[in-house]
Amino acid sequence: MDNIHIIADDRERRSNTLSILKQRTDILFTVERLPIGDYFINGWLLIERKQLCDLVESLISGRLFNQASRLANSGFKTAILIEGNARDIANYKVHRHSILGALVTLTIVFGISILRAADSRESVALMVFAAQQQIKQLKTDLPRFGRRPKTVKARQLYILQGLPSVGPVLAKRLLAHFGSVKGVLSADIDALRNIEGVGKEIATKIVAVIS
Template sequence: MDPSQAFSMRVDDREASSPVLAALRGHPQFRIQVERLPVGDYLIDDSLLFERKTLMDLAASIKDGRLFAQAERLANAGPRGALILEGSTRDLTESRMRREAIQGALVTLTLFFGLPLLRARDPEESARLMLFAARQQRAFARGAIPRHGKRPRGKARLQSHILQGLPRIGPERAKRLIEHFGSIEAVIAADAEALTAVPGIGDAVAESIRWAVREIPAGYIPSARGFFAALHAPRTPGRRCASSP
């Protein structure tokens, strides 16, 4: 990768032993520097600031009162802040935190502090989320992601705009898909083998497109919602938190 195109990643030194840092080092797109950050855990291009918490950390910080002080600093830091929640629903069960306490914390973080919450299963997924965010930040800055309210004019631009709503499809791939298939309808109807005949569309991209356009089976719940579904599961007997936020 061209070094000039790499993302600057400043990592708080208290995350030095984190498996997330090890996962980040596996992505050559990042130029990593470990130092003490006044706020947050990971700072990308001085514009995206992430605080990472395992779900057990989240429960502990609710109990000891640290969570909202951290959230206030993150929200007021300057760079765009977000919170990554990492772990499985089993972690929530083991924390024995009341469902209402966790729900109250999530409502406060999102609605009143304005912090986006991103879910990750494990450290590797946390690292990938930050890489995706860095790429989207660059794409948005150069206008590759159309802003709300700006509608493309002309049929070709409109078709490109629609196709860029598919996963891993940018302006160049959208152009190649239209040139190859002739219409959006044909792109949507194409199977994975036909999609890979387009230059720049490999197996992974083709499967991502097929995943996005195929019909969702009845009763299917995306895995990203598993965390929130767990909040509504029957309460596990055990010690309760003294109060909810």
């Protein structure tokens, strides 16, 4: 089974979404302090989770686009996951066109994907589905069998993406930091944890494979 690693920001501890994630036995799940976003999937997808009422409140206060700017500049694939339905904002004095305009700005201007979920359980299902699709795409884009990359750098990245929970973005970070595949394979857990996107669990899994 392909590994799915989801890191939840520790400020999400009280959310039902985090509680549901803890119950999944098919996910490598850790809780850490994330500098941006609420959930980080496979070192690739950064998700900001918002209840629909939170989205409206952040729009009214002006915080929404500041958050969007930070997400867009994170260097990762990004999404805002909105939980709830229209009944949750029935008492808010905000025009529907304002919300639609905000969603257009988030997607078209900032390039952030919008995901919708009815509840926390559906949010978790979306996260897992996103991870599965990424894994499937990586197998298509960079197969472990058949034709191999031709340039030295492409071969190096190809090798590093064979490590646990290492996708294209994380492979580039590892190579840039350590300078070579040998450097990555010689690194210990503490050295690996200095790389953005590598938590204790991923570092431990990498060292376990190469030891």
